[in-house]
Amino acid sequence: MRRLSRDAHPFLTRAAPVWVRLRRLTRSKSARAVAAALLTLIALTALRTYDPRLVHETKERAFDAYQRLSPRPHADLPVRIVDIDEASLAAYGQWPWPRTRLAALTKRLGELGVGVVAYDIIFSEPDRTTPGRLASELGDADLPDRDLTVALLKSLPDHDQSLAQAMQKTPTVLGFAAIQRANATRPSVKAGLAVVGVQPAFVLPPFRGAVSNLPVLDEAAAGIGAINLSARDRSGVVRRLPMLMSDGARVYPSLAIEALRVAQNQKGIVVRGTGASGEADTGHAALLDMRVGQFKLPLTPDGEAWLYFNRDRRDRYVSVKDVLDPAKDAEMRDKLEGMIALVGTSAAGLLDARATPLGQVMPGVAIQAQMIEQIIAQDFIERPDWADGFEIVLTLLLGSLVAALLLVAGARFSLIACGVVFLGAIGGSWIAFSHFRLLIDPVYPSLATLLTYVAVERVLHMASDREKRFARQAFGQYLAPELLAKLEQSPDGMRLGGETRDLSVMFMDVRGFTPISETLSATELVDFINTLLSPLSDAIQDELGTIDKYIGDSIMAFWNAPVDVPDHAARACRAALKMRAVVEQLNDADAFGFAARGIDDPVVRIGVGINTGAACVGNMGSAKRFNYSAMGDVVNVAARIESASKSFGTDLLVSEDVARAAPRIALLEAGEIMLKGKSKPTRLFALAGDEEAAATPEFAELQRCHRALLDALAADDARAAAEALANCRTAAPPALAGLYDHFAERVGAIGGMQKQGVG
Numbered sequence: 149m150r151r152l153s154r155d156a157h158p159f160l161t162r163a164a165p166v167w168v169r170l171r172r173l174t175r176s177k178s179a180r181a182v183a184a185a186l187l188t189l190i191a192l193t194a195l196r197t198y199d200p201r202l203v204h205e206t207k208e209r210a211f212d213a214y215q216r217l218s219p220r221p222h223a224d225l226p227v228r229i230v231d232i233d234e235a236s237l238a239a240y241g242q243w244p245w246p247r248t249r250l251a252a253l254t255k256r257l258g259e260l261g262v263g264v265v266a267y268d269i270i271f272s273e274p275d276r277t278t279p280g281r282l283a284s285e286l287g288d289a290d291l292p293d294r295d296l297t298v299a300l301l302k303s304l305p306d307h308d309q310s311l312a313q314a315m316q317k318t319p320t321v322l323g324f325a326a327i328q329r330a331n332a333t334r335p336s337v338k339a340g341l342a343v344v345g346v347q348p349a350f351v352l353p354p355f356r357g358a359v360s361n362l363p364v365l366d367e368a369a370a371g372i373g374a375i376n377l378s379a380r381d382r383s384g385v386v387r388r389l390p391m392l393m394s395d396g397a398r399v400y401p402s403l404a405i406e407a408l409r410v411a412q413n414q415k416g417i418v419v420r421g422t423g424a425s426g427e428a429d430t431g432h433a434a435l436l437d438m439r440v441g442q443f444k445l446p447l448t449p450d451g452e453a454w455l456y457f458n459r460d461r462r463d464r465y466v467s468v469k470d471v472l473d474p475a476k477d478a479e480m481r482d483k484l485e486g487m488i489a490l491v492g493t494s495a496a497g498l499l500d501a502r503a504t505p506l507g508q509v510m511p512g513v514a515i516q517a518q519m520i521e522q523i524i525a526q527d528f529i530e531r532p533d534w535a536d537g538f539e540i541v542l543t544l545l546l547g548s549l550v551a552a553l554l555l556v557a558g559a560r561f562s563l564i565a566c567g568v569v570f571l572g573a574i575g576g577s578w579i580a581f582s583h584f585r586l587l588i589d590p591v592y593p594s595l596a597t598l599l600t601y602v603a604v605e606r607v608l609h610m611a612s613d614r615e616k617r618f619a620r621q622a623f624g625q626y627l628a629p630e631l632l633a634k635l636e637q638s639p640d641g642m643r644l645g646g647e648t649r650d651l652s653v654m655f656m657d658v659r660g661f662t663p664i665s666e667t668l669s670a671t672e673l674v675d676f677i678n679t680l681l682s683p684l685s686d687a688i689q690d691e692l693g694t695i696d697k698y699i700g701d702s703i704m705a706f707w708n709a710p711v712d713v714p715d716h717a718a719r720a721c722r723a724a725l726k727m728r729a730v731v732e733q734l735n736d737a738d739a740f741g742f743a744a745r746g747i748d749d750p751v752v753r754i755g756v757g758i759n760t761g762a763a764c765v766g767n768m769g770s771a772k773r774f775n776y777s778a779m780g781d782v783v784n785v786a787a788r789i790e791s792a793s794k795s796f797g798t799d800l801l802v803s804e805d806v807a808r809a810a811p812r813i814a815l816l817e818a819g820e821i822m823l824k825g826k827s828k829p830t831r832l833f834a835l836a837g838d839e840e841a842a843a844t845p846e847f848a849e850l851q852r853c854h855r856a857l858l859d860a861l862a863a864d865d866a867r868a869a870a871e872a873l874a875n876c877r878t879a880a881p882p883a884l885a886g887l888y889d890h891f892a893e894r895v896g897a898i899g900g901m902q903k904q905g906v907g
Contacts, residue, residue, distance in 0.1 A: 185603065193540055196592055207589040208385075220522060227464070227521050229492060231513075260491040261484065264321060264411040270309075279304035308365065336366050344422030348399045349394045406440060412570075417440050456529045466483055490517050491513070502813075547570050547596055550601045634807045653763065654693070659794060681698060684753070688723050707767040717806050717809035731752060761785075794820065798834040804830070815833040816834045869894075
């Protein structure tokens with residue numbers, strides 16, 4: 149044992165300087181700079197590989213800028229938009245029009261010599277004005293000559309049949325919408341499909357349901373195509389269109405593809421994917437391109453195509469009013485003969501406006517027209533399959549180059565090199581776009597290079613500063629705790645106590661939370677709460693609200709503290725409306741997964757109560773732990789209003805004080821309730837919409853009907869109340885259905901009392 153120690157001792161003696169050298173190396177500026185560069189590049193590479201929404205959106209904003217600088221050149225192509233514009237609505241009345249008018253439009257377009265008519269419209273419901281439907285509605289009416297009128301109506305042609313007959317004479321393509329809400333509706337497949345390589349149904353994300361056309365129209369159509377926009381374009385800017393869609397079994401082309409197919413009298417389309425002859429199979433199934441007659445277009449791996457826009461021009465549009473005007477026959481024939489005619493709307497009231505990379509807002513039908521034009525022109529932009537790998541490698545190379553220059557040449561020269569790299573990346577990307585129509589991201593590699601420069605430069609700077617300060621003060625590098633720093637910066641703001649301010653206070657609670665929680669595990673319950681409360685909190689903060697606390701499934705928030713918000717009552721109301729919209733969107737997207745799990749009632753509902761008044765607000769708690777909060781009667785009343793919202797059948801309920809403080813908000817009197825601790829009833833109002841909604845003629849009509857209902861209830865006039873209630877139901881949006889169910893109970897109670905009195 150002693151000999152082993154003696155033998156080992158020289159080795160340890162020799163090894164000691166090696167460890168010392170390693171330790172010194174790890175403490176050197178260069179080693180720390182290299183470590184900072186490696187960590188930064190690894191983190192940036194991982195971020196680019198993951199490609200989160202912020203990175204993805206930044207990249208696509210750069211591509212948008214390229215399109216604005218160099219949009220697709222204008223060319224006179226055989227595509228026209230037959231526009232249901234404001235002039236057409238003024239001439240023929242509000243939308244939807246009777247199908248007979250659309251039949252006349254279809255017939256007229258055929259007479260003018262169009263190659264194909266494509267409707268960017270879904271006819272999913274029967275025509276409400278068709279004579280047979282009117283006859284059935286008059287069946288029980290007590291009218292003179294009722295039987296004769298009904299017989300006459302039944303003898304008239306069915307409007308949907310009239311449109312179907314017109315479609316059979318003029319080649320027509322109809323649209324459908326694929327949705328993720330499961331149903332059994334599926335459109336007909338009109339196009340044949342030839343596949344080379346991987347089957348598209350194996351690659352395309354399957355949809356679970358569809359909104360399709362009436363069977364009689366479906367059968368008469370020469371083609372049926374999807375009108376969906378890309379689910380990838382989550383920022384509201386349309387950059388891609390799905391060219392193919394699948395329900396997992398069948399494959400459907402887009403409206404643009406079907407219009408091209410029918411215009412060329414083709415029976416089918418050809419789709420090529422990985423595994424095709426002459427294409428390397430990478431092991432990742434993807435689509436490559438497709439052919440429609442004489443036209444070929446590149447596809448993204450999941451069956452979409454990039455849109456290459458040109459400026460929206462009025463010569464692309466023809467008004468329906470002009471098409472149906474016999475006096476303009478020659479002019480219309482010159483514009484439409486031999487064209488692909490896409491029927492859609494640009495009328496502002498029909499809400500079919502889409503943002504584009506050019507900064508313009510176009511109607512949805514113009515998006516389809518742009519896609520057809522670029523296919524005919526064979527002018528595409530595309531992102532090659534090697535682009536992601538190229539950008540990642542470029543990020544690593546440029547970052548490593550700048551880090552090496554920092555260590556060798558110093559910060560000033562390296563900063564100049566960063567500028568050169570940035571300009572070179574943008575220039576190379578622009579050449580790729582302008583000359584080869586390739587989308588290569590210059591932003592991320594450039595920013596990654598700059599971040600690498602900043603990280604390494606900061607490490608070098610901090611290390612140099614540390615060395616200087618170490619000689620003067622051994623422990624000068626330690627920082628004070630975060631709370632102490634806040635106290636030092638703003639001691640008055642952290643003291644206990646508060647002030648009286650006029651606040652608007654909101655309470656939100658999830659309806660039926662106990663049954664929901666019983667169906668979920670603890671982890672699922674936390675996910676549900678986070679999924680719901682996060683966007684609801686965003687809605688509050690968007691309107692300058694302060695979130696006081698989360699209480700399980702509830703939120704308490706207030707306005708006008710700590711920052712003055714002059715219109716705090718109106719902002720609280722607008723926040724509640726945004727919260728309603730958020731919950732509707734989450735339910736529509738099945739964000740909680742309740743529908744997918746087969747839960748009986750998968751719809752999540754909330755209740756919101758808002759009150760306005762004076763409250764004490766400030767830091768409250770103990771000397772060691774406190775929160776910024778509000779207290780007072782206004783807070784208690786807001787909580788009780790939220791509790792009362794369910795009994796009034798509405799999700800958004802506010803006090804009379806809120807109604808006075810926000811007179812331009814769309815509010816409807818809901819009734820009175822005796823709240824605990826109050827000597828007289830509190831009048832409550834249902835929140836129906838914001839200031840824009842309040843200014844609409846529709847809300848004015850609803851207010852008039854609602855006032856008539858309240859007057860009839862006050863007079864105990866059951867008949868007048870029932871009539872006013874029916875008018876209110878007709879005028880009210882779906883969100884107020886529960887409120888009028890509540891009023892229906894009151895009307896029924898008055899009627900029952902009157903019957904008992906008569907008895």
